[in-house]
Amino acid sequence: MQTQDVVLDINGYGTTEIPQNGIAGMKHWRSDMLAGLMVSLVSLPFSLGIAIASGAPPVAGLVSAIIAGAIYPFLGGSFVTISGPAAGLAPALFVAMSALGGGEDEAHRMVGYPLLLCVICMVGCVQIILSRLKVARFSAWFSPTVVEAMLASIGLLIIVKQIPNLIGQKFASHEFWGMIAEIPSQLANTKPLVLLIGLVCLALTAALTFARSRWTKIVPPPLTVVVVGLLLGVVLQIDSKYMINVPSDPLKGIVLPNFSTLFADRSLWFTVFTTVVTLTLIDGVESLATIAGIDKIDPYKRKSSPDRTLMAMGVSNILSSLAGGLTIIPGGVKSTTCIVTGGKTLWANFYNAIFLVMYLYLASGLINRIPLTALSAIVVFIGYKLCKPKVWRHVAHIGSEQLLVFAATVLITVSTDLLLGIIAGMVLEFVLNVSLAWPTRNGTLAMAAGAGGSHPFSDMFRNPVTNRELVDNQYHLYFEKPLVSFNLLHVNRELTRIPQQATDVHFHVGSQVTLIDHTSSTNLLSFARDFKQSGKGQVHFSGLDEMFKCSEDVTCVRLGELALAGPAKGGISALLAKAGRSRRAGQSDMTTIPAETEHIPLPPRFAADRFPADRFAPDRANDLDFMSLSTGGESRADGDTDVTCLGPKPYPDPVGELGRLSLSWEDSLRLPKPGKH
DSSP: OOOOOOEEOTTSOEEOOOOOSGGGGGGGHHHHHHHHHHHHHHHHHHHHHHHHHTTSOHHHHHHHHHHHHHHHHHHOSOSSOEEEOOGGGHHHHHHHHHHHHTSSSHHHHHHHHHHHHHHHHHHHHHHHHHHHTTGGGGGGGSOHHHHHHHHHHHHHHHHHHHHHHHHTOOOSOOSHHHHHHHHHHHHHTOOHHHHHHHHHHHHHHHHHHHOOOHHHHHSOHHHHHHHHHHHHHHHHTOOGGGBOOOOSSGGGGOOOOOHHHHHHOGGGHHHHHHHHHHHHHHHHHHHHHHHHHHHHHOTTOOOOOHHHHHHHHHHHHHHHHHTTOOOOEEEHHHHHHHHHTTOOSTHHHHHHHHHHHHHHHHSHHHHTTSBHHHHHHHHHHHHHHHHOHHHHHHHHHHOHHHHHHHHHHHHHHHHSOHHHHHHHHHHHHHHHHHHHHSOOHHHHHHHHHHHSOOOHHHHTTSOOEEEEEEETTEEEEEEOSOBOGGGHHHHHHHHHTSOTTOSEEEEEEOTTOOEEOHHHHHHHHHHHHHHHHTTSOEEEEESSTTSEESSSSTTSOEEOGGGOOSOOSSHHHHHHHHHHHHHTOSSOOOOOOOOOSOOOOOOOTTOTTTSOGGGGSOOHHHHHTTTSOOBTTBOOOTTOOOOOOOOOOOOSOHHHHHHHTTOSOGGGSOOOOOOOO
16 A cells, blocks of 8 residues: 655644645635734735835735735645735836836826736736746746846835835935935935834834744734834824825725727837736746745645746736736745745635735725835835845855846846846846856867867757766766756756656766856756755766866856866956957967867767667757757657756755745744654
């Protein structure tokens, strides 16, 4: 008889039952209802604050959260994530609303809001199409450094955009640098009481977040901050114009999309196109990053489906926009709260929605007493978590070349927009990869003699695996091309094809591998860690230690000997050394290595007796089809799975890693240590 694995539930007790979604999951209603209640206490201030940060009516945030919670359990895709509006999209929504409305003041934004709802509906349609095409796997192309730079840029934009509400002043400028320049003059004219409440709430948010007390585990910090802000507003009797305004009848405050005006005005079509691309990109990347992070702390070790999650977000965005709501993605903070408070299935979303409806109809008067500056303090702190110094130090520790990509992406994003910033970051990442992987003159001659030459540009997209074999339950993969984010799809497919009977896996990094970038280093080391933790066996590397490390970080960029021009201290140093050597290469005294017209590499050391030599001849068909997703001469089986990897850094503490990526509310929400069972 087959035995089931014992897992630990959130209380540390052993169980063989894995909670499921759908009707089968409704038997966990007690756990999910309690979790839904606690999530709603976090979701209420978050949803209101995110709506205000987006330039939308406050009720729009609650509408989004209610719709997301009501339909997500029926769509699936994940098991314990909580969806709703997210701060990461607030700057993009604000800019789009202003562009569609023809101005950045409140009157123009209200003109643009019905048009933005149409755009959100289009984003949902695009997400459904993309999910059917199974494009979630292409998220592997996005470098973790670029993703973190995108989040840091969003954090900076959130902070600056929320300063007017925090200090109770309207700014003349709405651009990032213009608003920063305007801060000193606005502080001189601020309302002291409003500023006092904002600073108290901001300080309280930080104190409660970093404090590890029993109180913060029972009452979420955002709820405490809102209550304190409400009491201060009542005691100090601040003007109602500095408070939230939710209609007593919520249905009267809902704005509906205006498709006729949008389609009739052709001057808006380019703005619509760029906004759809930007929102789809940010929504997709952040959604997949969140579900990957939440899966790591799921006590039942369930795995979410990226494509089904993308489809669920698409349907949610369509319905949310039609009801006047904002964009919807899985929320890391709320999902972490759900796990910590014992949530087991997606039905916690449903109970969260029910409680939010109750708050909206039964406590609208109380909600209207909440000062805007209190909610702004919460949102500002969310922005700080996204761009805090720890993030910059982490990127700098990985390598100087990563810090260059990170800083350039952030600077371009805050100076232009999110879409241009992401594109610029990816282009810079590609240029750096090609430059670092480009062999020196000695290396080029050696590669021409040994393997028929190199193709630095096309190798960025080719399958780096040249051979694979299973010998006595030992599986061997041989790499002979650069390993970068742009060919990570090939590597992930190779990893999914490792036979089940393999007890150990050997990664052989050959001399032709001139570069292993940060994304691929992270991917391989994460696989090695997961393979070991699964109890299947060990992963062994050969040739990895012989490569030059660009920093002391285990996931740093590594350079092969053929790509090194001389001594270097890091990625930028190696690049400068190579550039300097190229300028001096007019009259080189290097020994010339004669090139061969045809060369067939020797078969792997374990395969000499098993395969004919012609099997290992160069695959010239791959040269003609390097942009395909083929696996170097082997056809893809129909049942093969795709692996989506955003490259989370191997980290012994998954909750700490979520905090670093700002996917959880720092250390105030910690998973209990498993007890005896």
